[in-house]
Amino acid sequence: MSATPQKKRASRRVLAAATGLAAVGALVAAMPANAHGGGTGHGPGKGHGHGHQSRTVDVQLLSFNDLHGNLEPPSGSSGAVSETQADGTVKSVPAGGVEYLASSLRTARKGNPYSITAAGGDMIGASPLLSGLFHDEPTIEALNGLDLDVTAVGNHEFDEGVDELTRMQKGGCHPVEGCYEEGKEFGGADFPYLAANVTSEKTGKPVLKPYTVWKKNGVKIGFIGVTLEGTPGIVTANGVKGLKFHDEIETVNKYAKELDRQGVKSIVALIHEGGAPASTSYNYDCDSPAAGAGISGPILDIAKGITPKVDALVTGHTHQAYVCTVPDPAGKPRMVTSAASFGKLYTDTTLTYDRRTDDIVRTSVQSANHVVSRDQAKATDMTALIARWNALAAPIASRPQGFISADINGRGSTALEKPLGDLIADAQLEGLAPADKGGAQFALMNPGGIRADLVYAATGSEGAGVVTYGEAFAVQPFTNMMNVIDLTGAQVITALQQQVSGSNEASPKILQISEGLTYTLDLTKTGAARVVVDTIKLNGAAIDPAATYRVAMNEFLAGGGDGFAALGQGTNKLVGPSDLDLFNAYLTAHSTAAAPLAPPAADRITVVQ
Numbered sequence: 001m002s003a004t005p006q007k008k009r010a011s012r013r014v015l016a017a018a019t020g021l022a023a024v025g026a027l028v029a030a031m032p033a034n035a036h037g038g039g040t041g042h043g044p045g046k047g048h049g050h051g052h053q054s055r056t057v058d059v060q061l062l063s064f065n066d067l068h069g070n071l072e073p074p075s076g077s078s079g080a081v082s083e084t085q086a087d088g089t090v091k092s093v094p095a096g097g098v099e100y101l102a103s104s105l106r107t108a109r110k111g112n113p114y115s116i117t118a119a120g121g122d123m124i125g126a127s128p129l130l131s132g133l134f135h136d137e138p139t140i141e142a143l144n145g146l147d148l149d150v151t152a153v154g155n156h157e158f159d160e161g162v163d164e165l166t167r168m169q170k171g172g173c174h175p176v177e178g179c180y181e182e183g184k185e186f187g188g189a190d191f192p193y194l195a196a197n198v199t200s201e202k203t204g205k206p207v208l209k210p211y212t213v214w215k216k217n218g219v220k221i222g223f224i225g226v227t228l229e230g231t232p233g234i235v236t237a238n239g240v241k242g243l244k245f246h247d248e249i250e251t252v253n254k255y256a257k258e259l260d261r262q263g264v265k266s267i268v269a270l271i272h273e274g275g276a277p278a279s280t281s282y283n284y285d286c287d288s289p290a291a292g293a294g295i296s297g298p299i300l301d302i303a304k305g306i307t308p309k310v311d312a313l314v315t316g317h318t319h320q321a322y323v324c325t326v327p328d329p330a331g332k333p334r335m336v337t338s339a340a341s342f343g344k345l346y347t348d349t350t351l352t353y354d355r356r357t358d359d360i361v362r363t364s365v366q367s368a369n370h371v372v373s374r375d376q377a378k379a380t381d382m383t384a385l386i387a388r389w390n391a392l393a394a395p396i397a398s399r400p401q402g403f404i405s406a407d408i409n410g411r412g413s414t415a416l417e418k419p420l421g422d423l424i425a426d427a428q429l430e431g432l433a434p435a436d437k438g439g440a441q442f443a444l445m446n447p448g449g450i451r452a453d454l455v456y457a458a459t460g461s462e463g464a465g466v467v468t469y470g471e472a473f474a475v476q477p478f479t480n481m482m483n484v485i486d487l488t489g490a491q492v493i494t495a496l497q498q499q500v501s502g503s504n505e506a507s508p509k510i511l512q513i514s515e516g517l518t519y520t521l522d523l524t525k526t527g528a529a530r531v532v533v534d535t536i537k538l539n540g541a542a543i544d545p546a547a548t549y550r551v552a553m554n555e556f557l558a559g560g561g562d563g564f565a566a567l568g569q570g571t572n573k574l575v576g577p578s579d580l581d582l583f584n585a586y587l588t589a590h591s592t593a594a595a596p597l598a599p600p601a602a603d604r605i606t607v608v609q
Helices: 005-017 098-109 137-145 162-170 249-260 298-305 380-397 419-432 469-475 489-498 565-569 579-590
Strands: 055-064 080-084 088-093 115-119 149-150 198-200 211-216 219-227 243-247 265-272 312-315 319-327 335-339 347-356 366-371 400-403 444-447 465-466 480-488 515-520 533-539 548-554 571-578 605-607
Touching: 055 098, 055 149, 055 219, 098 115, 098 137, 098 312, 098 347, 098 380, 115 198, 115 265, 137 380, 149 219, 149 265, 211 249, 219 249, 219 347, 249 265, 265 347, 298 312, 298 319, 298 335, 298 565, 319 366, 335 347, 335 366, 366 579, 380 469, 400 469, 400 571, 419 444, 419 480, 419 548, 419 579, 444 480, 465 469, 469 579, 480 489, 480 565, 480 579, 489 533, 571 579
Parallel strands: 055 115, 115 149, 219 265, 265 312, 312 335, 444 548, 515 605
Antiparallel strands: 055 347, 080 088, 198 243, 211 219, 319 335, 347 366, 400 465, 480 548, 480 571, 515 533
């Protein structure tokens, strides 16, 4: 049996005390754009002095977010970051994988004894098979090996419910599947998961710790962790059953005040909510031309509303890369960062700590995103961890499911209608169209549920064009149960309008649709009017508002997720197989080595813009 989380945490504290950690120097200015380990730095000044004899000490904050169990280097477009070169061109740089992330973090820590590693949520959930098959125990083990000090919960930490999240924190073998290795019990995380704004409906108390305080040689830095208030709208109902999710600003301000009363004046908020920078390049200068002008989205208003007691915000959720200065309510500059996703970047922030005030010298804060380059040496302990879990997963992961003739892009597609989205919707329709399977007439798929691309290039020994179970799992990792429900034509029309109106108006969520359903999306209009109602047709016939249709979708959409309240009004529900089972069945039925599947044309939605 492995050591308990408490014992492991104690061991790490003893180790840190025994080895000693020296003060960090302020971050250097941005490295050249063509240096893969470089990043864009922000901050007007440098911390003053080091060690106990100086008034200030520089504390290194390393952070990342949205790992989603990507232990192996992500494939296709999911495994690259965009980097702007000195001449203005943009280069795609391969990045990610915990073997390289571990090496990057360990290299960054050298010579920086006051070093903390924090994360912005979604460490687990929607994970590739290597982690997802084992309910993300491998990822927690990897994070322990990365010496993660603290993380906020994200929405995906609730995919399997709060009891499973608690097991991730405290340890113990899976309640149904048991232990995966003989004689070895899962030890849980030796870092705290923070869930300040997630409370139990029964007790009214946070389901996990709301905050923690990092201490070393008199330096104290508090961390408050929250996920987005809208988590119930993007997680299955069972995942958030019995929980309440509260306002991010109010929660962070409440606990910042509590920490302040305890004498903790330096505070970092870990917030699983984010924004969109004006450029997709990780080394984009977010602060040009003016503070906060380079980023938009929910995190901007959150940052402007959080109390000045908080000195920096580590964010996530949108899978974007940014290092921005956003003024706090008192008008003081405050750093807001995000390190893209899947372990492709990490953020290195210098927090200059004033020993007299116990607070951060805001004008000295510097920060930069850095690429987790695959040109560096791999961390051998992470290589061994991956190999161990791969050996357990191999009998399932390597099983061929089908064949493709070229990349079929999903997560990596920037189009509103994604080729892989069409393929998934077709698979769901075919599996649930028979009368005894639900009698579905068409299928709808949420774009956020497509977690990867199908890549033609071989990712293992299976050969190019072969789709393995592991690759299919990476695309559909939630194993959501499929539903077939009755919807009126009027409800179908409303659901399509909800793609571009209400909570989805600013950031449309375009449903992927099965063959036979067509319509026009006019982006020159606003709100619900962008869906041209008289173009909505099923097999060439106009949708009749008064008629009843049998519609297939996953249980998340059938519960009204992603702002599709109309889909939550369905009746006469039939529960079918999982989305992954239908996807694999379709791949097997429709492809052979001699006749592989080609990418769908993605021409069901006519887009006017």
